[in-house]
Amino acid sequence: MINVKAVSKSFIQGDESIHALNNISLHVKRGECVVLKGTSGSGKSTLLSLIAGLMQPSQGEVRVDGKEISKLPEHFSAHLRREKMGFIFQKYHLIAHLSVLENIMTPLIPENLPLPVLEKKAKAVMEQFGIAHKAQMRVNRLSGGEQQRVAIARALINDPLIVLADEPTANLDERLSRALIDELVLLKEKGVTLLIATHDPLFFDLGFVDKIIEIHNGEIVA
Amino acid sequence: MVTRVTFLTLFITLCVTIMAQLLYFSTAQGLTPSMITCKEEFVSLVGLPDLALVSEAHYVRHRSLSDVFSYFNESPELLEYFPSTFVYHYAPNAQPSRIERVF
Amino acid sequence: MSFKLNFLLLDYAIRSLLRRAGKSFFIFFILSLLIFLLSSVLMIADAIKLELNTTLKTLPQITLQRFVAGKQSDVPISRVDALLDIEGISSVTPRIWGYYYFKPAGVNFSVVGIDAYEEQYSQTLSKLTQQFDPKLLESEHAMIIGIGVKKVLEENYYTDFFNFVTSEGKWQRVSIAGVFNSDLSLESNDLILIPKKLAYAIFGMEESKATDIVIKVANVKEIPTIVQKITERFPDLRAITQDDIRVSYQNIFDYKSGFFLSLFSVCAFAFFIIIYDKTSGLSSEEKKEIGILKAIGWSSDDILKEKFYESFILALGAFLVGISLSLFYVYGMQAPLLRNVFMGYSELKPSFVLPFSVDSSMFVLLFLLSVPIYIAATLIPAWRASSLDADEVMR
Numbered sequence: 001m002i003n004v005k006a007v008s009k010s011f012i013q014g015d016e017s018i019h020a021l022n023n024i025s026l027h028v029k030r031g032e033c034v035v036l037k038g039t040s041g042s043g044k045s046t047l048l049s050l051i052a053g054l055m056q057p058s059q060g061e062v063r064v065d066g067k068e069i070s071k072l073p074e075h076f077s078a079h080l081r082r083e084k085m086g087f088i089f090q091k092y093h094l095i096a097h098l099s100v101l102e103n104i105m106t107p108l109i110p111e112n113l114p115l116p117v118l119e120k121k122a123k124a125v126m127e128q129f130g131i132a133h134k135a136q137m138r139v140n141r142l143s144g145g146e147q148q149r150v151a152i153a154r155a156l157i158n159d160p161l162i163v164l165a166d167e168p169t170a171n172l173d174e175r176l177s178r179a180l181i182d183e184l185v186l187l188k189e190k191g192v193t194l195l196i197a198t199h200d201p202l203f204f205d206l207g208f209v210d211k212i213i214e215i216h217n218g219e220i221v222a
Numbered sequence: 223m224v225t226r227v228t229f230l231t232l233f234i235t236l237c238v239t240i241m242a243q244l245l246y247f248s249t250a251q252g253l254t255p256s257m258i259t260c261k262e263e264f265v266s267l268v269g270l271p272d273l274a275l276v277s278e279a280h281y282v283r284h285r286s287l288s289d290v291f292s293y294f295n296e297s298p299e300l301l302e303y304f305p306s307t308f309v310y311h312y313a314p315n316a317q318p319s320r321i322e323r324v325f
Numbered sequence: 326m327s328f329k330l331n332f333l334l335l336d337y338a339i340r341s342l343l344r345r346a347g348k349s350f351f352i353f354f355i356l357s358l359l360i361f362l363l364s365s366v367l368m369i370a371d372a373i374k375l376e377l378n379t380t381l382k383t384l385p386q387i388t389l390q391r392f393v394a395g396k397q398s399d400v401p402i403s404r405v406d407a408l409l410d411i412e413g414i415s416s417v418t419p420r421i422w423g424y425y426y427f428k429p430a431g432v433n434f435s436v437v438g439i440d441a442y443e444e445q446y447s448q449t450l451s452k453l454t455q456q457f458d459p460k461l462l463e464s465e466h467a468m469i470i471g472i473g474v475k476k477v478l479e480e481n482y483y484t485d486f487f488n489f490v491t492s493e494g495k496w497q498r499v500s501i502a503g504v505f506n507s508d509l510s511l512e513s514n515d516l517i518l519i520p521k522k523l524a525y526a527i528f529g530m531e532e533s534k535a536t537d538i539v540i541k542v543a544n545v546k547e548i549p550t551i552v553q554k555i556t557e558r559f560p561d562l563r564a565i566t567q568d569d570i571r572v573s574y575q576n577i578f579d580y581k582s583g584f585f586l587s588l589f590s591v592c593a594f595a596f597f598i599i600i601y602d603k604t605s606g607l608s609s610e611e612k613k614e615i616g617i618l619k620a621i622g623w624s625s626d627d628i629l630k631e632k633f634y635e636s637f638i639l640a641l642g643a644f645l646v647g648i649s650l651s652l653f654y655v656y657g658m659q660a661p662l663l664r665n666v667f668m669g670y671s672e673l674k675p676s677f678v679l680p681f682s683v684d685s686s687m688f689v690l691l692f693l694l695s696v697p698i699y700i701a702a703t704l705i706p707a708w709r710a711s712s713l714d715a716d717e718v719m720r
Contacts, residue, residue, distance in 0.1 A: 054619070074624060074712075075624045075625070078622055078625075081621075082622025084624075089620070095617060097341075097344040102340075105333070106337070107621040107622045107623075108622075109627075110622070110623055110624070111331045112334075115223070115332070115333065118333070154621065165535070225339045225340065225343065229638065232642070233645070236646060237645065243653060243656075243657075244683065247656040251656055251679070253379060257508055257680075258379055260506065260509060263449050263453060264509050265384060267383065267439070267511075269385050270418065270422065270435070271570050272377070272435065273675070274471070274673070275373070276668060277433050277434075277515040277676065278672070279674075283424070284435070286573040287388060287390070287537070303419060305603075
């Protein structure tokens, strides 16, 4: 499903060149749940962004569902992202001026679906995460935990085959974290491929996790 | 959805307003044949071109018939026509008081 | 690939505009104002041109003026016979007209002398005037005046007569026999029509001279040939043909509207530079939003489409508002303030009721000058932002 081959990524900051990733290779099968373990600054978020096609690697190739996303023209990679992936960001990245319902529907707006169809999908996913009663509220009025749930709901509205999550439990308490993990289990049971970047120890002892990959200073150590 | 409908309504209202104004003014202030005949008769009677929009200086009033030297002929009393008259009126005693008027 | 309007994207665009209500409204206001000003000026110019062109064909075919030492001088009436000898000329009429300066009000009147009021004129005059008194005309010491003249005379306590001061310093009392209709205000506002004899007396001109001579020809196509013959015969005469007047009418706004338009184009240019500058430095919030949209699956195309909807709605709305307001301003309110640009500061201002004249090409021109340019000024920076890596923008 996901194939990362000898990927390196460097950023230029002023006069310096920062190597975020160094010759990383990994392979994730369809339906697998992989956890990327590492401290902040280790490069896990960068790796997730590369897999999602949000940036291009400096070297190497990234393949998602057979397509080399690192070389796809922008229009096609966006389409691939919209069709097959759901991304849960560390900082939620919700659009502040829109309501909960509108935020959740936003990824599918370019698909030009009829409004009732889109609303039905959104409502289903809102009910799944218990935020249906706040559908019309502006997201900047929600608590951190509620915003996180909106972000997760948004990532799932397009019934993705792959879910990429960057520190999904960073702002949740233990109760909500466990609730999120239960949702991820359900997704895995549906056959969704999960790639979770986290340093939350809750994830390291879970039965449904197939692989734990440790990243340190841009390289895989274990 | 509501905002979309509101905006659409506003646009349609604007278009309708413009159409209505065009229709109204073309009937109320358009040149009717009788008005055109009147104007034509007047002009053939008087025989002078140009409109009486600006009458202060000769070379502007009947400008199609005026010649280049006209504006050097002006008497100091007469207000000359300057582009700066767009911006300021430079003759401070343009309106003499009624006491000074002599019949 | 069929084009289907994406209503959800449209909703998103409208929401986006409303979110930045302050900035959107500011741009909307300025753009509407620019379009309002420009379309008002163009409409007034078109209406004045229409007024002028309506009567062009009834003007004299050829007007002859005499020039001595490069300056206009009177034409001896004796030349009329010589002119009649020229083939193709059907009639030659000497004219007397000029300006009379009324010092107490500081105004210039145009004075035109016509042959004694005959029957043929009586009918025409009764049609063209209000309060027409044919009996007064018979006395040959009566005049017909324009509305502006009437107003000035009334302000100076002259109600039904006026005392001209002749060139010899004598007073000449002339009764007011009629006032031209308000419909003719634009043409006749400053006009005084008097019998020729009276005109000679007031101007102090010799009766053997005329101000100019008007000529009627049998065949209009022969006008250039006839003009040539006249100037060969009388080198000190200048001929102004109807065609010359038509060209002069076309050029009437090169000077005034050029002045105004050059100021205007500076404003418009400054406005678009400001827009470009504002949008090129997209706020970090806007850039972040574009990054988020890209991250959740929007392509650059979708983002640009959304920005296009935003800018199109704004620009089209401003255009329609500007046009609507200017129609009302010019034809409903007779363009207060702006009409002074066309009328200057003359004391005698005619009523500014302009004939309705709109040209669809003017609207198209205004549309093309405003909407696409604004859209481009917004899209280009958005395109630049959307071509950055989403991740870079979001961090």
